[in-house]
Amino acid sequence: MLELKGVGKTVEGSVHIAPASMTLVPGSLNVLLGPTLSGKTTLLRLMAGLDRPTTGEVWFEGANVTGVPVQKRGVAMVYQQFVNYPAMTVFENIASPLRVAGVAKDEIARRVEKAADLLKLTPYLSRTPLTLSGGQQQRTALARAIVKGSKLVLLDEPLANLDYKLREELRAELPKLFAATGAILVYATTEPTEALLLGGHTATLSEGRVTQFGPTLDVFKRPLDLITARTFADPPLNTIAATKTGGRFLVAGMSVPAPDLPDGDYILGIRPHHVSLDGDGPPIPATVTVTEITGSESYIHLEVAGSPWVMLTQGVQDLESRAKVTLRIDLKHLIIFSSSGEALAA
Amino acid sequence: MDKPWNNKAWWLVAPMLALVAFSAVIPLMTVVNYSVQDTFGNNQFFWAGLEWYEQVLSSERFREALLRNLLFSAIILAIEVPLGVFIALNMPKKGPGVSVCLVLMALPLLIPWNVVGTIWQVFGRNDIGLLGWSLKSLGVDYNYVSDPLDAWGTVIAMDVWHWTSLVVLLCYAGLVSIPDAYYQAAKIDGASRWAVFRHIQLPKMKRVLMIAVLLRFMDSFMIYTEPFVVTGGGPGNSTTFLSIDLVKMATGQFDLGPAAAMSLVYFLIILLLSWVFYTVMTNHDAQR
Incomplete structure (x- = not known):
């Protein structure tokens, strides 16, 4: 369980995230919905531990992890850009978090092959990421996140750089891929339609403020205020x-x-x-x-x-x-x- | 596809063709012409065939100069490339420090080559130069005019001072184009500083680094002005590189035939080595 207790971030007097409280349960899919610069990425960084909140506390599985550095939290993150190690093969890329963690060699091979199978990357294991299509590159990045077995997986607009068809395909697969791991999935997007398609829970963000958090359809049908209704509307309200x-x-x-x-x-x-x-x-x-x-x-x-x-x-x-x-x-x-x-x- | 054929376009190309002809093709042909003939002045020429080429290729003097050149380029690359990468990695990525660093780095590149030579010539003198005088007062026996090793040290230090910036600027351009997400991903993975360099920064810099190596190689292989100003090729012949030797032969001894043959051989060596460099580096890239 990930709990944000009044977590906020202020940089040089300007509020990037107004104190927000949320509880995310294991195995849940949570969408952060808001326009560009509404603070989605900042909130993800606070959840991951890449940044330290200026107010409030982050609790994970019953422990206060506010000051714990990101590499000790065992989180996984996937970005809008296709981030893979360019000179490594797909296999080495997927294996990289396990190698850093010092997992035994045959165990690595087993887990990488399983993740590659899940993401349909088996034929490409010996290629380098830049020789693959955008969709395959992002699958590689997702496989890296899966293989790690993280309890918290943060996806920052992971499908925004993919073309329409691939986006549809991966969007449908994503929740299933992580469902088996029991991880808390957090998915940031600018598109209201994407939030509705993914379901789960949605938090709407506007100018660094979490305006509402609840089951996606609830938030869509019964927005608490005009800002939430406007954020969660496409075409506009x-x-x-x-x-x-x-x-x-x-x-x-x-x-x-x-x-x-x-x-x-x-x-x-x-x-x-x-x-x-x-x-x-x-x-x-x-x-x-x-x-x-x-x-x-x-x-x-x-x-x-x-x-x-x-x-x-x-x-x-x-x-x-x-x-x-x-x-x-x-x-x-x-x-x-x-x-x-x-x-x-x- | 029906494309209208427009002959007027040739007029737009003509000035460029004329320029290239006068600046490159015609002089090159003149050199080729000189290289196969002998002259004793009075505009009288005698056919010499490949005699000058045989003479150049078998001469001790040419081979020594060539070896000096290769050694110089190897030392320059071995120092400037790692040093340039190191400086680029440690330059600030944002904030007011960026422009200060960039200007500081660009300064040596803006100084004319002969001025660089003059600066170092004075700098290294042990009577009035800051470097030479300081070394002397520290008890170091340094004299680039008489000691071949000191002369080499001075020429190399000068080239490093002058050209490392180029490597720095190219690498820096490669580095700042890496999205922040890569560093974040590495941080989340718990990757070490070395792993970040080895697996993110170096692969992302590879292309610009290739250009930097190629440029520095070609340039250092053709070096003339700076050592000419500082050491004049001495002491003895210890810093006489191919270009300096060539000028001595052509304008000092007025041996036009051998000089022409030598310059063509020199040109072909640079062309060949650059081609080898480029092919090796791009092949390596393609395999990846």
């Missing part, structure tokens, strides 16, 4: 200001039924796939700005009362720029935030 009077919201000049809340100002959030042109729900006037067609889906970018919105529709929908349309929003999926950004009802 649509928001609009609303005022509640006389039991109804006043949104973009239209009256919308409202739940039981005191009168005042609110922010309404609705995900792009809950906005449509022909569904149920109250009408909202909008102007089309741009239409993006991916083939099976169309993203229609709109302007609603001065805010940019996106609508996700099935099939090819070619709407002309500057066309006036009437949107329908699915009230069941409306996320209501107070004017200060806390989620009230979802």
